Amino acid sequence: MTETKLPPIVRGEIQPWTDRDATGGPVLAAFLADLLPASAGRVLVAGPHDAGVLDVVAGRSDDVTVLLRSVSDAEALRGGAFSVVTGALDGLADEKPVPFDVVIAADGLDRLLGPDSPALDWPERADLLRGLAAPDGLVVIGLANDFAITALLDRRPEKERHGDDEWRPLHDDPRRPSSPAQVEALLGGVARRYSLFATAGRVHTLLDSGALSRTRAGLPGSGIALAGLAAVAGGTPLLAPVTDAAEAAARAGMLDAVAPGWLIVLGQGGTTRTAYTPAGTADLEGGGWRFGDRLVPDVESAETVLFRLAAAEDVPGFRAYAARLTGGAYFDAVHDFEKTPGDEVPLAAAWHRFRDRLIGGHRRHPWPPWMAEGDDLVKTWLAMSGIEPTAEILAHGREIAGPAPEPDDLRTVLADAETARRTAEERAGHIFGLERTIGFRDRQLRTREQQLRDMRAELRLLKSGRAVRMVSLVGRVARLRDPKRLAGAVKRRARRFLPGRS
Numbered sequence: 001m002t003e004t005k006l007p008p009i010v011r012g013e014i015q016p017w018t019d020r021d022a023t024g025g026p027v028l029a030a031f032l033a034d035l036l037p038a039s040a041g042r043v044l045v046a047g048p049h050d051a052g053v054l055d056v057v058a059g060r061s062d063d064v065t066v067l068l069r070s071v072s073d074a075e076a077l078r079g080g081a082f083s084v085v086t087g088a089l090d091g092l093a094d095e096k097p098v099p100f101d102v103v104i105a106a107d108g109l110d111r112l113l114g115p116d117s118p119a120l121d122w123p124e125r126a127d128l129l130r131g132l133a134a135p136d137g138l139v140v141i142g143l144a145n146d147f148a149i150t151a152l153l154d155r156r157p158e159k160e161r162h163g164d165d166e167w168r169p170l171h172d173d174p175r176r177p178s179s180p181a182q183v184e185a186l187l188g189g190v191a192r193r194y195s196l197f198a199t200a201g202r203v204h205t206l207l208d209s210g211a212l213s214r215t216r217a218g219l220p221g222s223g224i225a226l227a228g229l230a231a232v233a234g235g236t237p238l239l240a241p242v243t244d245a246a247e248a249a250a251r252a253g254m255l256d257a258v259a260p261g262w263l264i265v266l267g268q269g270g271t272t273r274t275a276y277t278p279a280g281t282a283d284l285e286g287g288g289w290r291f292g293d294r295l296v297p298d299v300e301s302a303e304t305v306l307f308r309l310a311a312a313e314d315v316p317g318f319r320a321y322a323a324r325l326t327g328g329a330y331f332d333a334v335h336d337f338e339k340t341p342g343d344e345v346p347l348a349a350a351w352h353r354f355r356d357r358l359i360g361g362h363r364r365h366p367w368p369p370w371m372a373e374g375d376d377l378v379k380t381w382l383a384m385s386g387i388e389p390t391a392e393i394l395a396h397g398r399e400i401a402g403p404a405p406e407p408d409d410l411r412t413v414l415a416d417a418e419t420a421r422r423t424a425e426e427r428a429g430h431i432f433g434l435e436r437t438i439g440f441r442d443r444q445l446r447t448r449e450q451q452l453r454d455m456r457a458e459l460r461l462l463k464s465g466r467a468v469r470m471v472s473l474v475g476r477v478a479r480l481r482d483p484k485r486l487a488g489a490v491k492r493r494a495r496r497f498l499p500g501r502s
Contacts (some may be wrong), residue, residue, distance in 0.1 A: 012088020015071035021201030023107035024050025088114035099134040139266040142410030195259035197228025217250040218304030238409035293335030311365035322384035348397025
């Protein structure tokens with residue numbers, strides 16, 4: 001027998017307890033707005049989801065049930081447009097409710113069990129959830145990927161990645177899917193799958209798994225995924241930056257396999273976009289990506305090409321390519337050669353970001369180390385682009401680009417420390433050379449000063465000798481032998497002392 005009206009509490013509730021960081025955000029809300037039919041029928045939202053998601057669901061159905069295991073979370077939600085049930089997934093399944101037309105568990109299946117629940121593995125929880133949906137119902141399930149790049153590069157032990165306030169299983173689940181192939185094998189009939197990039201419950205990016213699997217390093221699809229990975233990695237202590245690993249995965253066509261998670265859609269729904277990002281939606285059509293009213297070619301970004309030319313130390317090629325970047329063109333992420341109105345400040349900002357990624361990532365380049373500090377490289381590149389690098393343009397470009405990001409991974413920190421050590425050794429050697437040169441010159445000055453003292457002493461000895469006195473006497477006698485000359489000298493001296501005489 002099935003129940004149309006569910007009790008407010010079923011088995012598995014937790015008190016006192018709260019599930020923090022409810023899944024949601026504008027990106028997930030936009031996706032569900034496209035996916036859900038205009039009239040969704042009976043809807044079950046299983047697990048903690050934020051108000052934006054619940055508002056979208058409530059706008060498509062008058063019969064919305066929200067399942068929360070936390071008593072306090074459920075009480076905070078009661079009194080609205082939802083029917084709130086407190087308890088675990090297995091407790092709700094025991095009530096045998098009328099099948100739901102739509103079941104949404106974008107938060108995943110890890111926060112649906114309570115302390116009284118049996119130790120259900122992931123496939124068993126998925127079967128329970130799907131059992132609550134009608135045979136032709138629409139089911140949305142979130143799944144965190146244990147094989148994600150961010151998980152593999154996380155420098156924390158696995159037991160320290162989740163706190164006591166998350167109430168997650170402490171044991172391993174050998175049947176939990178960790179690859180797209182395992183998801184397909186366990187669930188079957190997957191209509192759509194999106195790579196999911198979320199941090200602290202807030203979905204940052206959703207990207208169609210098929211499009212992500214086909215993209216390669218440097219293409220717009222890869223750029224969208226890298227932006228999502230950067231958002232996820234922002235709060236994770238890493239062993240190494242995710243960029244290098246993600247680019248290698250993109251070259252192997254495995255970016256979808258190492259995504260932080262997936263959003264799985266079972267059943268039919270509305271038409272969805274290829275990508276959902278904080279900046280809006282994007283569609284892959286023909287040979288390019290449609291971002292609003294702009295069509296960006298599905299080709300390598302200028303940043304990727306410039307990195308390759310810098311690594312090859314091809315300065316003429318780099319200069320020729322930089323000359324194409326004029327008129328305020330953006331050339332990072334997916335904005336390859338897209339013109340923007342205004343002056344050259346946007347291009348200066350792009351060069352600042354390129355400099356931060358080139359130097360901060362310890363990439364190979366042909367310029368001397370002393371140019372890596374300050375704005376010397378940016379000035380050089382702006383000149384290559386035909387722009388006079390004035391102080392005003394540089395300052396405004398730096399303001400738009402923002403400050404250079406601080407390294408948050410162990411490898412970059414160690415590389416920075418090694419670079420600082422080498423710089424300190426080089427400067428210490430330079431200081432030693434200067435000190436030695438100054439010491440040599442100081443000794444030379446002391447030697448010359450002693451020589452001058454010796455010469456003055458010799459001169460004094462000579463002046464006090466008999467020969468010098470004899471020469472002085474002879475000179476005076478010689479002057480007395482010329483009376484006219486002597487008289488003239490006496491007159492000149494007398495005029496100085498006699499008044500009225502000139």
